Amino acid sequence: MQTLTVDLGDRSYPIHIGGGLLERVDLIVPHLPQPRAAIVTNTTVGPLYLERLTKTLAGAGVQVIPIVLPDGEAYKNWETLNLIFDALLTHRAERKTTLIALGGGVIGDLTGFAAASYQRGVPFIQVPTTLLAQVDSSVGGKTGINHPLGKNMIGAFYQPRLVLADTDTLNTLPERELSAGLAEVIKYGLIRDLPFLEWLEANMDKLVARETEALAYAIYHSCRNKAEVVAADEREAGQRALLNLGHTFGHAIEAGMGYGNWLHGEAVAAGTMLAADLSRRMGLISAADVARIEALLRRAKLPTVAPNLGAEVYLNYMGVDKKVEAGKLRFVLFRRVGEAFVTGDVAPELLRQTLTEAARG
Template sequence: MITMQTLTVALGSRSYPIHIGIDLLNQPELIIAHLPQKRVAIVTNTTVAPLYLDKLTARLTAHGVAVVPIILPDGEEYKTWETLNLIFDALLENRCERKTTLIALGGGVIGDLTGFAAASYLRGVPFIQIPTTLLAQVDSSVGGKTGINHPLGKNMIGAFYQPQLVLADTTTLATLPARELSAGLAEVIKYGLIYDPEFFVWLEDNMAKLRTLDKDSIAYAVHRSCEIKAEVVAQDERESGMRALLNLGHTFGHAIESGMGYGNWLHGEAVAAGTVLAADVSQRMGLLKTAQVERIRALYRSAGLPDTAPDLGAARYMDYMGLDKKVESGRIRFVLLSGIGSAFVSADVPETDLTAALTHYVHAI
């Protein structure tokens, strides 16, 4: 069995490796190689800290690295200015310097908060991503998107800021609740839908193995997902073109997260429901066959994810989606599907098709 694979996000002088493998937290040399000084601040949360903070701290301190621990509350509802300031408070109180590296140890919320703090503190300090959830390993830790939520919209405040390293230790997935594992699978499925139809078929054939954390299957799914994202980010770092395709289902999904209250629907659950809505709109526009929509829904169901969306009302959906980052000249731009493995962005979506989709694939809250 291969214990580690390495990919590179090719961004010239800002390129960085993604190490994917088993028991990587026991290999501190992978981290130390990227530290400009032997001092780090590890940002984590109350759920992850008891599992991995002491272990990582012990490995680093044994090699002479000083560690400042910063433990935040856990949950999407804490992805706020107030929580961000807790990081700044700790960095200032401990006199952290420009060469002090921030390490994000946790899921997507921790990664986004830590990355935004790193982009802002002293106008930019190094940071490293150590994602401990499937969703973070295959998506949010790669590509440099950082930020916080606002009551009116998800991820509306933030910065593009690339890490020095992504260390995806797949062993950490063993402590992930089943619901969180399923949420991560939503982003894995996304890569097949927008980029790789053969990967989509592989997921149809191997979903049961992924849900039981079969080591070889998980290793392949994480590697292929990161490989696709690295390719896309290298071509379009700041989402001016094809990177927007990675937002399949997210326009609807972010509306669900905002409308339901942050944390009530997990990000991956909202993306799954949002992708079904996007697929339905695509079918209504004559771009996708009904059988393809049903394949998509079936794969989400087999991953333990919703294949319908909550009924917020079409007007509320439109209001939330009007705050989406892809809005351009006042027009909502959607990622649509012209086939499994083929996606594009369009603002030319008939309102009748949108309304019909928001009526057809929703259920009462």
């Protein structure tokens, strides 16, 4: 097992990464202020791991309230959030009752926002079971739900007390979701960690083959990068925005294709290619750089061509994105491979070229 710390003063917390962690009662129980916890999971992950985690906690005398939600991005909404509140109130969960998210990004985001809002805040633990959640969404405290007019528009910055990334849970992950997680892994290399990017180029085949040691290495260095960025800029006033590489385009793809049809990681991969294309048109990186990025995403079995929604549709969806400031779009672009930056200074005609010529899928 490896351990990292997200350094946020008195709200700092550990991330444990390794096999067999769902059985490690010694890692979990010290974080519970009362011997009572609600485990929030879904109909896919629940049958696989809910009993195992419940047993671990019950063995230490912890009373567990199980809350099983429907599975899918389509359920990341107020109605599902309210199912959590209903269960907590029915079981008279208190201010010291801990909420444990057992599942992927949707479960983590929903449970985290429920923990932030229930009685104005209760303790929260992340037990991510997808690669995407282990390397990205479980770390950093972004929680929330979607609104029909925009993704993640309603939520809170709310930090967990502990992240437990059990690599064993990746064995049951569908291939498409493994790839979606790799999109965020690659992102860390692309935006700020060239040595890690080079390691990924050397080891992508092992990751796709789910070699345990390679996965643990990739998760550790992804979390390390994310923890460094979050510690420096918790509320996304500055460099945290770099983590949104491919996301402004990606959110437009997810929304334009209908939430749930493209996985978040898939949309980020295709969005990253649009960011690369725009960076090339602006003379920041070369065509060879673009090809290098594309090759790595392709080896991770990710889509590299964004869908042809039409420039107007893209711009419309991008206009309600949270990265908008004073009516001006903000883009994460490449200064070079391994270094990204944020800019609002993009020529509209180049953007339009990217949206019509590069988004041709």
